[in-house]
Every structure is written in C-alpha cells, then in structure tokens.
Amino acid sequence: MSKTQSVDNPNNINTSDTFTLDFVSENALSIPSFKMLNADGEMYPEAQKSSLDKTTALKIYETMRFIRILDERMLAAQRQGRISFYMQCLGEEASITASTAALDDQDMIFAQYREQAALAYRGFPLDLFMSQNFSNKDDLGKGRQMPIHYGSNKHNYMTISSPLGTQIPQAAGYAYGQKLEASIQNKETNCTICYFGEGAASEGDFHAGLNMAAVHNAPVIFFARNNGYAISTPASEQFKGDGIACRAVGYGMKAIRVDGVDTLAVYEAVKLAREHAVKHNEPVLIESIAYRLAAHSSSDDPSGYRSKDEEENFRANCPVARFRAYLVKQGWLDESEDEAAKEQIRKQVLDALKAAEHVEKPELSELVTDVYDDIPNHLQQQYEALKQHILKYPDAYPVTSSRIEEQQ
Amino acid sequence: MSKTQSVDNPNNINTSDTFTLDFVSENALSIPSFKMLNADGEMYPEAQKSSLDKTTALKIYETMRFIRILDERMLAAQRQGRISFYMQCLGEEASITASTAALDDQDMIFAQYREQAALAYRGFPLDLFMSQNFSNKDDLGKGRQMPIHYGSNKHNYMTISSPLGTQIPQAAGYAYGQKLEASIQNKETNCTICYFGEGAASEGDFHAGLNMAAVHNAPVIFFARNNGYAISTPASEQFKGDGIACRAVGYGMKAIRVDGVDTLAVYEAVKLAREHAVKHNEPVLIESIAYRLAAHSSSDDPSGYRSKDEEENFRANCPVARFRAYLVKQGWLDESEDEAAKEQIRKQVLDALKAAEHVEKPELSELVTDVYDDIPNHLQQQYEALKQHILKYPDAYPVTSSRIEEQQ
Amino acid sequence: MAKMNMLQAINSALMLSMEEHEKSCVFGEDVGYFGGVFRATSGLQEKFGKSRVFNTPLVEQGIIGFANGLAAQGVKAIAEIQFADYIFPAFDQIVNETAKFRYRSGNEFNVGNLVIRTPYGGGIAGGLYHSQSPEAYFAHTPGVKIVFPRNAYQAKGLLMSSIEANDPVIFFEPKRLYRASVGEVPEDKYLIPLDKAEVVQQGEDITLLAWGAQVEIMEKAAEMAKKDNISCEVIDLRTIVPWDVETVANSVLKTGRLVVSQEAPLTGGFASEIAATIQQECFLHLESPIERVCGLDTPYPLAHEKEYMADHLKVYEAIKRSVNY
Amino acid sequence: MAKMNMLQAINSALMLSMEEHEKSCVFGEDVGYFGGVFRATSGLQEKFGKSRVFNTPLVEQGIIGFANGLAAQGVKAIAEIQFADYIFPAFDQIVNETAKFRYRSGNEFNVGNLVIRTPYGGGIAGGLYHSQSPEAYFAHTPGVKIVFPRNAYQAKGLLMSSIEANDPVIFFEPKRLYRASVGEVPEDKYLIPLDKAEVVQQGEDITLLAWGAQVEIMEKAAEMAKKDNISCEVIDLRTIVPWDVETVANSVLKTGRLVVSQEAPLTGGFASEIAATIQQECFLHLESPIERVCGLDTPYPLAHEKEYMADHLKVYEAIKRSVNY
C-alpha cells in the first residue's frame, strides 16, 4: 500500500496497521543486478534487446580503449617520477563510459575522480589531459590541483574536488537549477549525473544529497560505483545493507542495480533513468557493480589488504574485453584494425606526454587569481612582496624566477 | 535472497541477477504501524497479549500524568516571564515514557530535547527539573544551558545538546563502549536508546550513526519520533520515503513502526528491540508515530503554518487519556484518586517552582570551570580580571557582584 | 524612505533582488510558507512561488551543498542557516567547497552566486547554542567574503551588494538587533560597497573598532569616554574579509590607540588579526598596546551571560587603560 | 633508546597506551588491517584485535560522533582523520560537541578520553586538499587542546600525554616529517607536558616561534642569520591551546623582537593570536613590529607550492627586516 499525504497523515507514512509485533527484516529488499552480456560478450538468452546503435557502440569502445592506454601510460609516468600521482579507472571503464554515452552532451557530470572515461567520451582533448597531470600552464585548472582533478566547462564536466561526497548535494542543487532554467525558458530540462564510490556513499553528504533531490524533485541520476573497496576498506566494513541501491527506497526514490562490467546493461539502465529523470523531474539511484582492479591510486599497494587470488578472479572479468568480443561478434569491429589503432593511440599518448612535460608552469600571478572574482588589495600586496622575494633568491625558486625576470 | 559476504562477493551485495530492466519501486517497502490499544483504551480484538504488569503500568501512567502537569505549569511560567523558554512533550508522552519503561535503568538515554518524560520515569527529582529551568545554582548543568537541557549521570541521561542529530553517532559510540565493557567484564551488556525527531533524521549525522552502529554491531535502539513537524516544516517537505522506518533496510538493520500514542504497543516494541539489541549486539530502528500537539517551543506559534482543524483532529487522540482509560478498565486506576493526585502534583510543582526561582544563580567562578578538566592560566586570568571589573561596577552586574563582595 | 526594522530591511532586500533576478532562490529550514523562525523571509513564497522559495529538509550540509551546486549552475542561491551556531555541519561545504570552487577549477566554474544568511550573536539568553559569533572560523578561509550589518539601513544595502557580488558571501545578521534596530531605509534598491569600513564617528584620541551588533556597544562606550574628555573615533568594519586595513590604519596613525571588540571568545578571534596587522602597520605610532575586548575563552554561558559579554563598561575600561598607559 | 622515525614513534605510543588501557580503541578510515594509509597504526589490529582496532565507514562526522560517545562511556577513544583536510565534515562534532561536552553538562559527562590524530601540512605536492594546516579553526574553540610534535621524540611523548590527559586533544602530525624525522626515542613510556613551550635554541637578538614541521624551518633560518651575527632564540610552542604565553613573553622581553611562522594562510591564523598577545605583553620592550611569515591568503596551490610556502628564506628575510627596523 502506498501512502497519500494529507492533513490526516501529517507523519507522511504508509497508514496501514498491524497487530503482530515483528521486525521489518534487514533483508526485506532483495535487489538483483541487471545484465545483458555474458562474460564472453554474448547476449544472455533471456536478455532484452539492445538499443545501442553501432556508432555509439564504437564511440564507447574507442573511449574505453583510449582510457585503458592512457591509464597504463600515466601510471608508468608516475612510476618514472614524471608526474606525482595517478588514479586508474581499471575495471570500471564500461560503467563510466556507457553511462555517459546514455546522456545528452549538455547534461552535467559531477564525478568523484575515477571517471576520466566520461570526460574522454565527451571529447576532452588528449593534450588537456596531459596539461592537467603535468600542472602546466595549459591546464584549465591552472596547475592548482593534483593530477586527475580534471574539469571543463565546455564539456559540462564539473572540476573534481578531493573531499569525498561533497559533489552529491551539489549535484542535486545543480539539477534543480537546470529544472528552474528549463521552466523559465519553457524547454525540456537537462539533467545531472553524479558519480561516487560505495565508500563516499557513507558520508553525511550522501544522505543530504539524496534526500534533498527526492524532496525537491531534482532531475539527477546518482550513479554509485560499488567497486568493492574504499582504499583498503572492503565493502563489508563499509555497510551492512544490500549495497547502495537498497537505500533508495528510504528516500522514496527509484533504483536500479546493474552489472557494471556489462556495457550494454549500463547503457540501457542509464537511458531509462535519464528518461525518467527529465520527464518527471525525479532523481534515480543506479548502483553499478564492478571491481577496482587497480590499486586505489599510485600511492597504494593493495597486496597489503587483499589476495592475489581475488584480484585474478576479477581480472578475468574485463569490461573492455567483454564489450570488444560483442563488437567483433556483431561485425562492428575488426580485430586487426583494433590492434593497429591501439599502437597508434599509444604513440599519440606518449607524444602528448612528452610535449606536455616540457610546457612551462602557469604564471606566478596565477597563485593569487581566482581566489575571488577580482584580486583584493591584500592579495595583490602579498603577490608583489612574493615577487620581490623571488627576485632576491632566484635560484631558490627556479621555476618562476626566470619568468619574472623576463617580465621586468 | 540474502547476501553472503565472501571473496566472491567483494561488493557485499545480494548476488542474484535479472534480465528485465525495471526500477526497484520507491514504494518497494510498505511498513505498517504496530498497535494494541484502540482510541478508547480497549485492546483491539486482534491485538497480542500485553506483557505490561500493573506496577510498571502505573509508574508509566504516573510519569505521563506528572509530565503533562509539569509542561502546563512551565509553559505558563514562560508566559509569565519567569523562565525564558520551554518545550512541551504534549502528544508524545506515551511514546517516551513507555519506551523508557521497557529499558533497564542502567541503559543509557541520548535524547533530543522533548523527552523529559524519560528522565522523570527514571526518578529525576522535581526540584532538579526546576533548577535546570531556572538556571540556578542547584542545576546539575550549572546554569549554562537554556531551559529543558537536562542531563544526569546518576540517571544515565546524557545532557541534552541543542545541535540536532549529533547524539545519533554518539549513541552508536556509547553503545559500542557498553559492549566493550561487557566483554571485558564478561557480563551481559547494557544498551543505549537514542531519541530524535523526524526532522533531525535528515541530518548527515543520522546516516553516519545508523551505518556505523550497523557495521560495528552496537547495541543501540534508534528511536525516531515522527511527530509530523520540524518547527513549521511538515514531514512531507522533510522526506519523500515512507517515514523513517523504511531507511533501516538501507543499513541492514531491523525496524519496527509503532503507534506512538499507544502505550502498550510502544512498550512491547521497545522490549523486543532491547532483547534483540543486547542479545545479538545489533542496533534496531523504531519509528514511533505521534503528533506534536503543542507549539514547537514557547517561541513558536503553529497557527502560522497549520490549521486548527488539523490540531483538533489530533488533540482527540490523546496518549494519556487512552492509557488512562485502559488502566481504569483494568481496574488498576481509581478515577477519583487520580484526580486528587493531580491536584496534589499541581501543588508540588507550583511549590517547587516558587522555591527554585528564589535560589541564587551559580557562583561566578562556574563561568570558567569545566571548559577543561583544570582551569588553565589564561582562563584563570580572565576570571580574575572579570572579578575586578565587576567589583568596579557592582550595579551593572547585580546577580554576581554582591556575592563576590561576600567572598572577599 | 520608510521606517523599517532590520528584519523588514532584509526582507525588502530579498524581495527586490528576487524580482530583479528571475534565476534566484531563497531556501533553508522553515523559510518557506512560514517565512523563517525570525520571519525574515515572510511573504517571499507567496510572491515568488514554491519553486523559488522553499523549505529544505533539516540538514545544513545539504543546504549549502545544494546551494553550491545551484549557484554553480547560475542561480542566485540565497541560503539561510537558521542560527550561526548551526552552520558547523556545513563547514566542509563552505571551507573546502564554496571557498575553493573558483580557484581549484581555474575559473571554469564558480559559486559567486551564493549568499549564506545567518543570524548570529548573543545577548538574548540563548546559552551555548543560540549565541555564537563564528566569523573568525571563516575569516581564516580565503575565498569567501564576510559581511556584517550594524543596523537596518546597512543590512539592506549590504545584503543587496552581497547578492550582486560575484563572490560567495556569508552574511551575518545580528539577531539581537533584528527588531531593536529601527531606522529610515529607502524602499528602492541601493548598494553599499563590500570592502569599505565606515567611520561612524570622528575622534582624536583613540580608535574603537567593531562590526555588527558590537558597533553599538562601542558607541555607548565612546559616549562614556566623552565625559572624561576622551575623543573616540568609532569605525564599523562592515566587511571582515577582505577588510579595510587602510581606513583602520589611517585612523590609528591619527589617534595612536586602538580598542577592538568582538562578541566571540578572545583567543583566535578576528580582533587578534586586526591587532596583529595594525601593530605592524602603525608600530611607531602606537602609544599603547592594542586592546581586545572580547568574550571569555569559554563556551557561551547562560546564567552569567551579562558577565561574559564584551559590554560597553569593559570597552570603557579598555579605553581608559589605553589612554592612561 | 632506539632509532625511530616519527611514524614508528607514534606507533610505539599507541602500542604502549593500548596495552596500559584495556578500555581503549583506535579507529578511523583504513587504520585496521592495513594499518592506515601512512601505516601509523600497523600491527595494532593484529595485537589488540578487531574489536579495539578497526576500520570505520568513510564518514568523518561519524568517526568523531562515535568517538565522542565512546569517550563519554569511558573508553580511551583514539580516532584518526586520514588527512587534516578532511576533518571539516567533523567540525560540528568537534566544535559544538567535543569542545562543549563537559561545560554544558556541568561536568556530569565529559569526553576527556578523546584524542583525534590527524596528519597535516604541506610541502608534499598535495595541492589544495592534502596540505592544509587547520589548527587556527580549532584554536578559536575553547574546550579542546591542540598539540603539535616537531620530531619523533616529541611525537611519542606528546601523544602519550594526550592519551593520558583528561581533556579532548587534537593531535596534529606533520606528515612531511613522518619518515624524514628520525631520532633516538625511548622504547618505554614517557610523557611531555601539554602546556609548556620548549626553547629549542637560546639566543639574544630575536625570538623565532613556530610549531610542528615549521620549527625545522625556523632552525634553518636561524642558521642563516647566525652568519650575519644575529643570535636567534628558537621556540617550539608544542601546544597551541592552551599556549605558553609566559615562555614566549619572557623570551621577547629579552630579545625585543619576534618572528612567528605558520604554514596556514596569514589572515586569521594562530600567528595572529600570538602577535596580538605579545604586542600587549611586551609592548614597551618591542624594538620592531612582530613579523608573521605564513602561507599566502589563497587555497593551497600545487604548481607554485614552493613559492607559496613559508620557507626559511622568507623567515630569514623577516629576521633581517626585524633586526634592521
């Protein structure tokens, strides 16, 4: 029985009664994972028909292929000491790419940090990936954040912020703004997708964001990436409930759990969620199930907290290989062309990396811009004093001193 | 199907699959309210047997009767300008009192602010209620907090703190400490009950507290008082889900929804929850449904946001009257004795009030104690300087100046 | 011009700003139908509808998180935190997000559209949790502006400027003066700059500096000092970040003496920042140590509120100490 | 005695304290089986079991909320916040709860058993969110003590004292020195008082004051100044709240000059509190303005970290400015 809100029901609850004292079971909900493609890239016999066209399918595949190569190369660059830090998407490429593919390009993306595939799908140029990782002067973020903290207004990809969970209520607010704008302009609304890990879903901001989105009818898709770990903390020490999806009902929100290794299933799930979100101005929660195959980041070594056996077990379950097999079977992808393309991309990535690492750092003045819209007096003074100081000790600040002198 | 955690299931989810893409409905759970007594104080024909004995039943009734009189009298005192602020329990007396009655006296209570009945049930003396409300020198809290912010170590009633929701993770931690202590001493554990409103349940601390209690197996009863309003905000603008109870499953926690106007039902529900919590070291969520009959506080006027009709509708549904009718029918209560007792209590309350308002304020030195365990130098100096200042302007600080002079 | 109290002035600012900006929202706990527990937002929902003026669930971190997102989308987001004492659950959203939004993105995104209104301060028998003045916590956070009106006129002009500003602003409203401060306030829009202190009263012998409700206390102390033939220059800082060092320093260069007063506890308060900066700016001109008259280093008490507060008598004593140094 | 780096010294303090107190727990994100992202808690779960040493869900407000309750129950609650940059979601639990727990209850209840350990500070290419030094936010909050070790030896003694103390303590660990600071550390228990600054180096001409990792910077600058025949007295404050005014003031009375340095941004930092207090305590003895050498008033940058930091060269320049005033 569903509840109806009224003066007779100020508590806003289901109004049925019971005379039998018994617990609502902690397992009262049991949410299966939606699947289409099996491990060999074949449709399950029971699977529903795919709506993914060839062009989009290939764009998804190409994005995943690119990201895998980029990740490999950048991790190596970190190991070589060329960049300070890196995070891979390994194991979650399908989940991120297919979900973004199911959106409109004008939809907003709030990501956590492991979602570079979404940005790549939107066409973010390779050299800008590099500029960010090398904090050089072409970085859209002006060299202020650690590697992998991408952001691009043009690509509707909100700049990554390290504090976990903060983007969740922000996404609700952003989506509310999209709804408001659509109603003012009398057009169909765009929506927002918000990615976060199963670890971040423990933050208070998760509760705030989902509840507010539900109450205020914001067109936002909450996309929980359950990849089994938050750094070293296994999901079993993160929550006791049935994953993240089962929380949706607590907010009066619709939910879907999907196999995050299955490109087709993720695509269909997000497509359905988006349709619902923009048509009814309602949030939807999607939980995507995958495994964080890589270390948490370049600073992490998972051998300290999980077994090689477990990793091997999941390594076999590769989202890119699965989708590739599907494409080959569809006759949409030629294996040897694919291999040639990979070689080509590897070379492009390496060239871009080499180019980026020689681009100079941002101007010293960027140290004090963007704190406020204008530079206030006290910051201007601090900047001037710093400049004089650097000129006094040019050798101690080699990156900036030479360029300041040039300006003089 | 329930989940089993293992290396094959690092995502910690139910591992079944589906091939049909469909939302888990926002109404997937439908939680009825547990009831025993009808509006006339008669057992429903289908009701289960009550386990409440006569002595406890009368103690519950006497507590509710006392609280109603206390609340009436103190609100009047606030209106007369004798105290600065007050909050009534009106409409929720059964919910609070019966829940406390189902506990062991050594169990810890973390309340929000509207649960004075719990403290009264534990035997907190009338003059201490008064001292707190008048911030006089006998207040256990040393006159530092606004009225109704009670607390008593002896009665295992944690001092009230105005910031909402903060007590929820604290209760989880406290209960965890009880469990640890019990295991060290090899005895049965006590548990903690944590009261909060349906409004406070929106805070991030709610999410934190319930999840941590579930993950760490803390013996705590989360007691959500859904009374329809958070100041002016109706429950329908607070959440979209089915009340608070439906959130439990999201944490893998057992839940019960109970009619909070029904003393017998609340008592049985909490008894069952407590048994479970201490036996299995597991949290339980109880949602108690009642109506905040009074204004939010003495500073509030509900006519600005809800109708008289609605209020009248719920005024008829009085928890004290309902339980009284039951007791009379049981032959446990004599109506004329009850009326006489009320007269008696009114007089006691008035006498206590008059006495308390003439008790002097705490010593000036209490301004700087208890910030730390000892008074650090800088605070001692600030205190000395203040004392000299007051002696210079005795008329400006009449409450303390005369007493400082005495001390000199 | 009309006689307004501070609540009416704030209400008028909100009405005008919402009229001007179709993409603007006012939201927070109880601000909707009811118009806020202090009624600062009354009439707004009626006028602008539930989609632009609405109650939020009871979750401050959510209110500001939502506001950050809304502001980033391009909506003038005017959020209320019911009491400044309850702003702390939103601390992460303000300090790590609001304040760093533009910087970290290289100006790809910003939340310059955000204004957080919140009633602050003591003197109303509010005890620990209805009395705090938390401005110093935010003043140590580059990226947000912090504004304090001292009366109804200032409140309207400063609030309208805060809404216009392209930077996020925390707007602290002295709730003790909500109804007490009544004055002539223009009915139309006007702006007051967000980086200028105001010399409220000229003087020669000593400079008294405060913000918000504390300015009135300074004026009262100046009145007392006048009887001792001490001429006080009273300055209202108005904006805490960025603050107008020049106006304050110029005054102290003239008077040679400074008393700063704040409601918050002494240690680590914004008065300390002012003292640290002015001892540097005016070192050779200072005739006596800079005095800070502040709350004690304790939580905000109830029974001894009067004793705790930085009242005019304590300021007066500080003036005398300074002048007689 | 044994050679230990700071992480080992901290680990040793935790081991000994947990052995001594059966009712004690260590918890936080990743502190359990894995032993923490910096490995400060490694070996603890193995030794004391999962019920006393455990991972928490990823929720800082929950970690500290839980810790407050646990401490109130009588358990020595030793909570880790993975980076000080992530302490802000717990700000309400610390500022409104931890700090006010004893006061508001009239000592019916207290959380004196609580210690919050957290790695802070920059210089590790951490950018905005792995570099912050948020001590000033807490220094403005009566009711918590704030402690900073500068090396391995100090870390062990101060941490053991913090765990023994009957007041809640925030223990800021300079992560830049975790492995870099190596020294002789006793293997057994020892305590270092929580309210005494330490004169690290005697001098005559100027006082240099800092805490945590910044003390090393002061020593480096003092070394440079020595070549100019400037004799520096270097003081490690060790405890920010309550701070040892007497030791600092006595030093400044002797030298007549003070440079304070902190990693955090200038405005509203704890250096400002020190300047404000010392200009008052030592007014007639100050030969030049108190200098503050701090981070710039911006979020913590990455590419320009070197330029941003309050390094020894900037301190050295401040020393010269002060001496040549």
Ligand SMILES: Cc1ncc(C[n+]2csc(CCOP(=O)(O)OP(=O)(O)O)c2C)c(N)n1
């Ligand atoms: C508020 C906050 N606390 C802690 C951290 C440190 N931290 C960075 S990533 C991470 C784990 C996140 O796990 P999850 O959300 O599951 O995402 P995943 O890494 O698995 O993609 C932690 C604890 C942080 N960045 N922010």
Ligand SMILES: Cc1ncc(C[n+]2csc(CCOP(=O)(O)OP(=O)(O)O)c2C)c(N)n1
């Ligand atoms: C963190 C915080 N935010 C806001 C408030 C102001 N406030 C006090 S009570 C209240 C409503 C609480 O409603 P609910 O939790 O439903 O409890 P009820 O009053 O109905 O018993 C609000 C908003 C507060 N005390 N703490």
Ligand SMILES: [Mg+2]
């Ligand atoms: Mg994860």
Ligand SMILES: [Mg+2]
């Ligand atoms: Mg309520």
